[in-house]
Amino acid sequence: MSDLTIALDAMGGDFGPPITIPASLEMLAENPQLRLIVCGDKYQITPLLKNKPYNLTQRLEVIHCSQVVAMGDKPSAALRTKADSSMRKILDLVKEGTASACVSAGNTGALLTMAFYVLKMLPGIKRPALVTAIPNADGHKTFILDLGANVECDEHILHQFALMGSVVSEKNKLDNPRIGLLNVGEEEIKGSDKVKKAAQLIRQDKSLNYIGYVEGNDIFSGKTDVVVCDGFVGNVALKSCEGLALAVVKSIKTLARENWRSRIFAAIALPMFKKLYKQMNPDHYNGASLLGLRGIVIKSHGNASKDAFKYAIKEAMNEIRHQVPEKIGNRIETALTDRS
Structure with a gap:
């Protein structure tokens, strides 16, 4: 074979x-x-x-x-x-x-x-996780998991997601990838008990480069290489991002049809939009791994x-x-x- x-x-x-x-x-x-x-x-x-x-x-x-x-x-x-x-x-x-x-x-x-x-x-692994890579502001990739395989996850499962995310990001030539735990804020006092316990486990694991809590806007900022969350949060975050991208494209097309000034602006900006679309095109990031x-x-x-x-x-x-x-x-x- x-x-x-x-x-x-x-x-x-x-x-x-x-x-x-x-x-x-x-x-x-x-x-x-x-x-x-x-x-x-x-x-x-x-x-x-x-x-x-x-x-x-x-x-x-x-x-x-x-x-x-x-x-x-x-x-x-x-x-x-x-x-x-x-x-x-x-x-x-x-x-x-x-x-x-x-x-x-x-x-x-x-x-x-x-x-x-x-x-x-x-x-040793309790649950599988869906992971995919999305483009970030630095021109690299951020891996996010879980994307919907597990709606409910305890702190041990989230720790395992961090380990698996670290491995899958390393195949893209990332040494010592940065691991972030998705939360409602960066402060240590914020978040559910489950997230706080997961943070403690991930922090104690010396094989991981844990940088702390990250928020939703950090998914695209380039601050972290791996974003860890449960499947409910991950799926909502990903679908929200996809919906926003479609809404922006639709808005630009609508604006371009409004009047001659908008059409001129659209024509001037078109090369920039094409370049941006090529970088963000979801076709180029298709294929979620079931880890x-x-x-x-x-x-x-x-x-x-x-x-x-x-x-x-x-x-x-x-x-x-x-x-x-x-x-x-x-x-x-x-x-x-x-x-x-």
């Missing part, structure tokens, strides 16, 4: 094969060492591979799956009744070692539930474009090369040994 063998859920997301298959072929063209196992309905997938270069299709294997996990399926029901779904198959391939990682744009809850059931957690499992699982946005889905595959390749699960396991083992 190639080190860069990745299983893809071709049916997941809002668009399915018309997005996932072209993205797969472009990634194969750009990465000669990559091999893909595409899981899904062969009757939808095969026509999209006709007349494609042999040097690409020979590195793309199609595994037919008779079921699809719909975006509206309940996670528990999907786990019980859809064992032959494309989502379940990619996880099975990672478990058996046929693939080194998997990518899906499908139902997030179902993917979390199935991944937890099929792959299991690394020793803490005995395998690499990447969750793509459900409405991902072809380019966005390519970035999710790139993230899977990145985690394979940096052996993220193994490094997280070693870090957690060290932390548990130091605590005992």
Whole structure:
């Protein structure tokens, strides 16, 4: 098996094969060492591979799956009744070692539930965490976790998130990454008991570069490399940021149509806006990692474009090369040994 063998859920997301298959072929063209196992309905997938270069299709294997996990399926029901779904198959391939990682744009809850059931957690880790990187004002990336895998987290789980976030940020060539705990203020007296206890645990862990509490505006400021929070707070923060970005773009477009002065201003400012959009384009940061499992699982946005889905595959390749699960396991083992 190639080190860069990745299983893809071709049916997941809002668009399915018309997005996932072209993205797969472009990634194969750009990465000669990559091999893909595409899981899904062969009757939808095969026509999209006709007349494609042999040097690409020979590195793309199609595994037919008779079921699809719909975006509206309940996670528990999907786990019980859809064992032959494309989502379940990619996880099975990672478990058996046929693939080194998997990518899906499908139902997030179902993917979390199935991944937890099929792959299991690394020793010592209580809960998985969704993490992604977002651009900050310094032109680098800030990693934020959890983004919704766990609504309720105690201080021990938040400490583990800090450890996992530190590992995943190190793969982006960050030495001794700064860890911040998201809170309602920077003062030590602020926050819930859970957050205060988590701060104490993270501060006592000498393997972490803990800088203290950070607030919501610090997510983009470049003050910290990793932002730790529970899934409820993280999901709300991320969705709020995405909503704000869309609102700003919409406002600019509306302003440009108001009168001739606005149109002239928009024309002058357009190059700047294009550059800013390129830096902030969410397609370039698609691919949230589900950390803490005995395998690499990447969750793509459900409405991902072809380019966005390519970035999710790139993230899977990145985690394979940096052996993220193994490094997280070693870090957690060290932390548990130091605590005992």
